[in-house]
Structure formats: structure tokens, C-alpha cells
Amino acid sequence: MHTTIYLDYMATTPLDSNVLEAMLPYLQELELAGNSGSTHDLGIKALKAVERAREQVSLLINAEPESIIFTSGATESLNLAIKGAAEFHQRKGKHIITTQVEHKAVLDTCQYLQQKNYEVTYLKPDSEGIITAQQVAGALRDDTILVAIMAVNNEIGTIYDIASIAACIEHHQAILVVDAAQAAGKIPLDCKAIPIDLLAISGHKLYGPKGIGALYIRRKPRVRIAAQMHGGGQEQGLRSGTLPTHQIVGLGKACELARQCLDSEPTFIATLHEQFIQAFADIPHIKINGATKARVPHNINISLQGIDAEALLAGLPRLAMSTTSACNSIVNQASYVLKAIGATDRDALSSIRISLGRYTTPAEVKIAAEQIAAEVIRLRKIAPR
């Protein structure tokens, strides 16, 4: 067992050894070091690797390979999707719908577009973080051009009913952008069965390398977006820049492995999730945040009344977890996601996120749960009632 128990898989995942093995030749061997845009033998080999990876990514989300373009990560994919769609379709309208609990890659991009005179509706979730299709339908207007919603929430693990949301806007002009950074590899995604227009994937959230992601762009009917990076015309002119072959190969391999594990891995992680919940059952005054049923088992976001989350993490240096709230001399940064689902500042600042993954073991869960419980007891003893 490693010295540190890693419980922060939703922040990032370690590189799978099979992914590393797939990538290395493209870093070490001259024969595979070509630019995939070159016409000589080395370039052709690189191009073949890129196209193989494109197919691997497309299979994970049941899409056509031609609908996948590579980016530097989900943040770039979401920027391209949202800004690109807003720019291309602005003559149809300038209203965007999203939610209060999206990742900052979506929220900050929408706030940027507000400065460009786009109007944005931020839908409020219920106490479990759920956004319904009815909410989306109720917010649609004649001038709505974009609906941006995540498939799985990165803080509280809630799964969103993308199929119902897609159905309610299918006959509206609005383009559906789905942030699947936390969903790919955890839940099935089917871009042929569900009318998703644009979908973002992150490599380092599914045991691939950091610095690579993908954007799915629907082809039938074809979704048009404006490129945001120019210079070279790669990726159908939508994302210029020399393709990082080794990164793309890594993403492809990671997606292939994720597809192979999609049936078994969530089931295994669900047992670890249950083990944690059982271990916490004896700790009084706690609250599990997020949906009780519509959730990924990989995530446990828990409010521990009477303690400060930053103190808890500092008292457990051998456990790698995260708190999505922070307090410093300048601002109180209570998690906006927890605040949106009704948590008080105090509850938000007493919350930690544990996220489980492929390499988490039952023994690690046992040790972590015991250490967390002990530290909670210690911190509560020194705190006012």
C-alpha cells in the first residue's frame, strides 16, 4: 500500500500503466515522432495512430470517429463548444441556459459571454443538486441558442438526466452542450441514442494523460460552431495546432480501457462506496451531499458538523482528499455548488469530498474511514458546542 491513500480521483486520476505503455513509443521512437500533418512515412504513422485513437474515443460514447476532435482538455472543449456555438448562431438569438452547479469552465465562459451581451439563465438545482427537464423546458425562449449542462457533477456526484433534457429541446433550435468530464468512463454515454449536440471529455479524469481531451460534434444533423483557435486548420479547421500524437494515443487507450471496464468498475466502486457509508454510520451529525439515488458511486461529499474541513484535511496528511471550500484572509470561498443546493456557509466549510477510483482498495477505505472518524472526534473535542 502506498504511503498516501489517494481519495481524490475526481480531481485527477493516475495514469493507467497500459496507457503509459501505449504512449511511450510515440515519445521515444524516431519512427513514431512525426507530425501527423506531414506526408512522409513518419507523418503517416503518426496520423494512423491519431485516427485509431479517434475511433477509440468515439466507441466510448457511441459516436462516429469523424465527430471527434482533439483539444487540450475538457476546459478547452467546453470553451470551444460554448463560445463557438454562441458565436456561430448569434443571429438566431443570444440566450443561453445553464445551471448554478456547472464546472467553472462552463460558468466562467458563460459569464464571459454575458460581457458580450449574451443573456444567461442559471437554473437552480434542488437540495440533491438535480436539474429537471421541466426546468430546462420552462426556461427555453425563442431566442435560446444553447443549453449547457453537465452529465455528472464533480463536487457532489449527482447524475443529470441528459436523455430527458435532450428530448425536451430536440425540436428547439437550442444546441445541447454536455460536460461529460466526470461522466465518461463512469456511466454509459450514447451519442447515437441521445440527441446530444456537443460533448466534452477530459483525458486525465479517466486514467489518461493531463493536457488532452476531446469534443464530440454531432454530424447528423450537423452542428456548426465557430473555431476559437486559428492557424494550420487541423481538426476540420475547428482546432488548429499540431496534434500531440502521444497525448492522443494516451487518450484513445484510456477510452478503450474505460469502455472495457464500464460494466465492472462502477459495481466494484459501489461496494467501496457502501463500505465508506457504513463506516461513517457511527459518526453523529454528518450529512451526505448530493442525490441519494441518481449519483455515481465514485463520489462521497460529506458535511461534518462542528469541524472545519481544512483542519480535517490538515490533520490527515496521509489521506489525499479535497475540500471544495476554503477560507483565507481575502474571501470566504464556500463551495458555490453546496450553497446552490441549500448548504449554509458553515456546512459548506465543513464539507469534504472523497472520490474513489480504479486503484482504491477495501483496506484503504477501512483505514481512511477510521482515520477520518478519529480526527473528527479530535476536532470536535476542541471546538465549542
Place this chain on the structure above:
Amino acid sequence: MMSDLVRQHFHEPCFIGILPAGPKVIRVEIDSPATSRHIIFSIEVEQSRIVQARHLVRGCPYTIATFSYLANWCYGQMLVNLTSMTRAFLIDQLSLPATKVHCAAMAEDTLRQLYLQWENT
């Protein structure tokens, strides 16, 4: 990165508890739900000297360490010395990072309040 002194006081805070109310006891309470900080700091004074200090604290590791350090420092101090403790001294002693200097400010303010309360009784 926590200094050794912060680490020590965070993991082994001194003089935890609360002094029962009495004629020689003064108590200050700071409760800030917006920042998740809650501190109760009490001292017992005899002949203008602090003979006991206790505290209860909820907050970040630096808050816990600062008030533990403060409780330890208070022991045996003349009451008038409470006003000589400054945030600058605490920041220096505990090597508080810029994002945590408010802990020292809170501590300085707590001591001022204790002194004023005593003066007013």
C-alpha cells in the same frame, strides 16, 4: 506550508476547555458562521496576573494553532501585557502565510477585548 510551531500547536493544542464563569474569569466569544470560525477564550485573573487560560476553537489549522499559542502565552502574563501582543508578532512567530494573517488579527482583537472587559468590571 505549515511552520513547525503551527504544526505542533495544531496537532497538540494547549489548554483546551472553558473556565466556569466567576468574578475572576473573563471570557470572549467569536462566532463567524460565514467563515466557520468559532472561538471561546477565557482567562482567570488574580492580582492582575493571568493564572489560567482556556480556549475552544473551530477553524482552519492556523486558527487552531494561533489560539493554542495564545493560550500558552497568556499563562503568567500580567493583564496589562495583553495589549502589547500584536498581530505582527504572531505572524512572525508562527510564520503565518499571507492568506492566514487574519488569524493573528483575530487573536490580537481577542486579547484587546479581554483586557477591555476586565477594565469595565
